[in-house]
Amino acid sequence: MKWADYDSTVCSVARTVEVLGDRWTLLVLRDVFNGIRRFADLSAHLGIARDVLAKRLAALVEEGLISRVPYQEPGARTRYEYRLTDAGRELRPVLLALLEWGDRHRCDAAGPPAQLFHAECGAPVRVEVRCAEGHEIGPRTRLTAKPGPGSRLAPGSRPAQPGSRSAQPATVPTSSP
Amino acid sequence: MKWADYDSTVCSVARTVEVLGDRWTLLVLRDVFNGIRRFADLSAHLGIARDVLAKRLAALVEEGLISRVPYQEPGARTRYEYRLTDAGRELRPVLLALLEWGDRHRCDAAGPPAQLFHAECGAPVRVEVRCAEGHEIGPRTRLTAKPGPGSRLAPGSRPAQPGSRSAQPATVPTSSP
DNA sequence: TCCCTGAGTTTGGAAGCCGGACTCAGGCTA
DNA sequence: TAGCCTGAGTCCGGCTTCCAAACTCAGGGA
Numbered sequence: 018m019k020w021a022d023y024d025s026t027v028c029s030v031a032r033t034v035e036v037l038g039d040r041w042t043l044l045v046l047r048d049v050f051n052g053i054r055r056f057a058d059l060s061a062h063l064g065i066a067r068d069v070l071a072k073r074l075a076a077l078v079e080e081g082l083i084s085r086v087p088y089q090e091p092g093a094r095t096r097y098e099y100r101l102t103d104a105g106r107e108l109r110p111v112l113l114a115l116l117e118w119g120d121r122h123r124c125d126a127a128g129p130p131a132q133l134f135h136a137e138c139g140a141p142v143r144v145e146v147r148c149a150e151g152h153e154i155g156p157r158t159r160l161t162a163k164p165g166p167g168s169r170l171a172p173g174s175r176p177a178q179p180g181s182r183s184a185q186p187a188t189v190p191t192s193s194p
Numbered sequence: 195m196k197w198a199d200y201d202s203t204v205c206s207v208a209r210t211v212e213v214l215g216d217r218w219t220l221l222v223l224r225d226v227f228n229g230i231r232r233f234a235d236l237s238a239h240l241g242i243a244r245d246v247l248a249k250r251l252a253a254l255v256e257e258g259l260i261s262r263v264p265y266q267e268p269g270a271r272t273r274y275e276y277r278l279t280d281a282g283r284e285l286r287p288v289l290l291a292l293l294e295w296g297d298r299h300r301c302d303a304a305g306p307p308a309q310l311f312h313a314e315c316g317a318p319v320r321v322e323v324r325c326a327e328g329h330e331i332g333p334r335t336r337l338t339a340k341p342g343p344g345s346r347l348a349p350g351s352r353p354a355q356p357g358s359r360s361a362q363p364a365t366v367p368t369s370s371p
Numbered sequence: 372t373c374c375c376t377g378a379g380t381t382t383g384g385a386a387g388c389c390g391g392a393c394t395c396a397g398g399c400t401a
Numbered sequence: 402t403a404g405c406c407t408g409a410g411t412c413c414g415g416c417t418t419c420c421a422a423a424c425t426c427a428g429g430g431a
Contacts (some may be wrong), residue, residue: 023430025239027307028213029296030224030289035298038217040388047207051197052341056409061201066389071410081299094397104299106333110291112207118288119206122281128343130204135325136336143299144287145322148312156283159313162228166305166343187235193257219421233378243420248379271428273377 020162024169036080037108041065045073048110049083054098055113074099081107113144197339203347213257218242222250223282224289224360226260231275251276259285290321 024029037043042061051061060070077083082105092175113133120129133142146154154160202208214220221240230236237247254260259282266272290310297306310319323331331337 020225021230021235021239024305025225025241028224029293029300029306029308031221031296033292033296034217034220036218038213039213040211043211043215044202044208046198046201047205053198055409058198060409062198067391067409068411069388072387075240079335082205092398093407103333107298108295109331109333110295110323111295112289112319113323114287114291115210116206118285119208121284123206125344129206130200130342130344130346131206132340132342134340135327135331136338138213138327138329139338140325140327140329142323142325142337144291146287146290146319146322147322148315148317148319150312150315151318152285152312152315152317154312154319156280159320161311161313162317165220165307165309167302167307169307172347173212175301182201183298193355234376243422244379244420245381245421249418269429336388360401 022171023164027167029193032137032173033111036082037111039073041069041073043112043115044076045070045077046082046101048097049101049105050112054100055096056099057097076103082103110144113142117144156167199348200341201348204344204346210288213259213290215249218246219254220251220292222247222254223259223285226276226278226282227286231277232273233276236276245328248342252300256284258282287321290319294321 037046041063045059045065048059052167053062056070056074059065059074060067061191063070065073073086074083078085078099081102083099085097086100088098091124116131116133124130133138135142148154152158214223216238217289222236222242224321225236225239230239233251236242236251242250251260251262255262255276258279260276261279262274263277264272265275290357293308293310301307311317314320325331329335
């Protein structure tokens with residue numbers, strides 16, 4: 018059983034990418050993370066077409082990553098703004114990982130455009146990958162993937178034991194040489 | 195100076211999203227990470243249209259995330275396969291962060307479709323966000339963003355001190371309430 | 372000579388993105 | 402009371418991607 022034998026759409030990466038895998042969604046979330054919450058402000062800051070922004074926001078609300086909450090400024094009628102939900106906030110590691118990669122590989126000579134610090138202690142923030150034993154996982158560290166309980170075989174490939182949902186959990190080496 | 199006053203396209207997240215922000219690129223990388231390296235295998239496993247796959251692979255090579263290396267099976271002519279470069283391998287935290295979010299928020303009842311372990315010690319792997327002092331950064335921990343050396347003001351907003359590239363590094367609270 | 376295979380390219384229709392114009396609800400102004 | 406303004410969208414025509422299916426191309430084998 019190789020990785021290729023499993024259904025590629027039943028994968029947490031695939032499912033997450035389905036939610037936020039287009040040119041704008043991640044940038045909308047980034048701005049909401051940074052405190053931009055109103056339609057007009059998002060539209061102006063991102064330079065996104067308005068109808069596309071409306072569709073993205075609706076989709077994000079639908080997916081439960083942001084919520085649409087009413088607000089009222091003095092002497093104006095009730096309007097709506099967008100705030101992260103808990104599920105949305107949990108995407109921070111994704112954004113930080115993207116940020117770090119961009120800082121390393123897509124900086125111009127001047128240096129990174131922004132730096133993030135822990136508000137309480139002022140120390141810079143970074144994303145780490147570790148195993149439960151505490152070993153740091155670098156880009157060349159080998160990982161092993163085991164099909165979990167929710168895995169499914171690809172439509173085309175016959176299971177080793179017809180009837181058993183997830184065939185023997187043979188390990189799949191990850192990260193190519 | 196608020197976050198909204200800075201040019202949204204000069205941002206490492208934006209630049210990274212530009213490289214891999216469409217429905218397929220991250221999934222192609224995921225499969226290459228998992229050892230699928232040939233055009234036909236990628237095409238079959240992902241179910242992506244062939245022309246789109248060709249374009250994505252060419253773009254990823256162009257961006258330096260994968261390289262196109264010749265191989266030859268006995269009795270066949272030379273063909274090409276795709277392997278991660280170092281820059282590509284450094285995207286692993288991004289994929290792992292996506293994986294973790296999907297595992298938490300888009301699993302079906304059966305459980306996660308795949309689990310990853312450190313090949314050497316067998317312990318499960320996870321993505322952590324920490325500050326340099328070692329404090330763990332959770333989804334509600336407040337962060338502070340300071341404009342770095344490469345920041346640029348948005349075209350529309352006038353700088354506080356005309357002439358200075360990055361205006362005074364006022365801090366921007368991140369993560370909305 | 373013909374057939375097969377992997378790795379694309381071409382093609383025509385469907386879907387998505389863009390900028391700009393338009394709508395809609397309510398408060399403010401005259 | 403009519404008219405104006407503003408934020409938050411929706412609508413529209415043109416242009417660019419996406420898709421599936423058919424086609425091409427280079428070499429090895431029968």
